Amino acid sequence: MAPDRLTLYQIFAAFLVIGATSIGGGLVAYVRRGLVTKRRWVDDPTFVQMLSISEALPGLNGTNIAILAGDHLRGARGAIAAIFGICLPGALIMVAAAIAYRSQGDHPVVAAMLATIAAAAVGLSFSVTVQLGKNLLKRLSDFVFVGLTVLFVHGLHLSILVAVFAVGGLAIWWYRPRPSSREVTSQ
């Protein structure tokens, strides 16, 4: 790997291609294929490390990974090139979509197609949640925290920020480092 020899233009172009071709969700998989498999700019353990940081922080996983990979490849300017590249195609398409929607959005055929697409998007969204959950939820307490979060947001209609601090704080305290458990993991 020779990150120093990459130009900002190369980084921007690579992320522009990812941002323009990653249709159907699963942006992280496209980034992995572009950076790890195709170009070998990032090795797999580094990518997994970046993914785990991206998942713990606010921000979309795909754009967070773009920031971390861009920084890894060319520092702050690499991160800027990466996020511009990955966002630009989708942003332009969505602006064009909004302009088209303003003139044609109330057409019944558009409404009929968007209704079924929205239904498919619901299925996609739940499947992403379940797939992530399979990897991340291990103990009964995990499921309790999931339930509490949903209850805070949907049952009590509290701000999501309240749910994050209340349930997140409780969960972090629940899994707090204990001397005994640290000994077990270090063995």
Add this chain to the structure above:
Amino acid sequence: MVVPAQAEQQGSDVAMRQLPALVGVFAYLSLLTIGGGMSAFPEMKTLTVDVYHWLTFPQLIHFFSVGQLAPGPNMMMVAAIGEWIAGPLGALVVVIAFFLPTALITFSVGRLWNRLEGWPWRDVIQRGLAPVAIGLLLSGSLTVAKGAVTGWLTAFIAVAVFGLLLRTRINPAILIFGSGLIGLFTYLDRW
């Protein structure tokens, strides 16, 4: 069409006055995207539809649907919302407000994170936030479902797509486009 210049002027003034609120709302929503963009969706619905009345819930669901057809980050629908409310400048402002705060956080924490290796709380924070992130994603999915599942056909499509994505390795884009075709056929059928 008698005084278009004046009407347009007033329209753009209204749009300009929305810009500070757009920045505030989308910068705040940006901080809620823990686990994924969907985590911010319930609050996005509350703020854009119920509080600011920038668009209706069906319109928000429409932008969400179009967003599934576009490449790149899945919440790029915010660019369409910005365009809808305040034109191209609105789109630019919203995209910056929505992506810049978390970009800065990720950039700084990413550099710090590697140095914190071995700090016991690092893994605990990650461990504790994981179920919260799943809960937020689930809440976001439920909010979209409330707006998008309106009858037996949409319920069937949602369940079918969910099942197919979990059971097979089919590309979600095919299912999204296929569902759009079903919508087209239902329209042609009625017509």
